[in-house]
Amino acid sequence: MCSYTHPEDVPYANHFVRLRVGLSNFIRARVPPGGSSVLETGTNMVESHTVFFDALEWKPGTRLIGCCADITGAQKCPFATPSEAGVLLWQSGSFDCPAHTVKIRFICENFGMEEGECGLDSVRLHRLSDTFLLEPCQKNILSSL
Structure with a gap:
């Protein structure tokens, strides 16, 4: 999961x-x-x-949604920020994707009256069995001790 793409069916102006x-x-x-x-x-x-x-969205009517899609194209979106205006602060977010997920999507939608913005940073994946939430580099360091 080192790269992301912009889907072909979404207007490129909104990327x-x-x-x-x-x-x-x-x-x-x-x-x-x-x-x-x-x-x-x-x-x-x-x-x-x-x-x-980490997510950032603060305009009224704008929200960031996190989704998981399976091989059939069925999509579940277990995460969404509220569409009310928030404070201009980065917030941590997370959601669980089931086994056999083939796509992870982040959707910024705007139902407000003015241009909206969503920010996204520090995306990481962890197995549900990884109770310590160690990043891969941390695992390598710990295993060498």
Whole structure:
């Protein structure tokens, strides 16, 4: 899960782009009223996973949704930020995807009256059995001790 693509059926004007602020990077979508933007990646989860990430959305009517899709194309979206205006702060989010998930999607939708924005950063996957939530680099370090 090292790359994401923009789905062909979503207008390209509404895509997520990488932004740099100082030494940091994150991705952001600007979405017009009534529009949406989708960021997705293919995956091959043979067991259930939790998707962790940092989310930013603060405009009224805009929300960020996290979804899992299976091989049949059926999509479940167990995560969504509230569509009410929030504070301009990064918030941690997570959702669980079942075994045999083939796509993970993040959707920024805007039902508000003005242009909306969603930000996304630090996306990570962990098996549900990984109770310590160790990142891969941490596992390598710990196993060498």
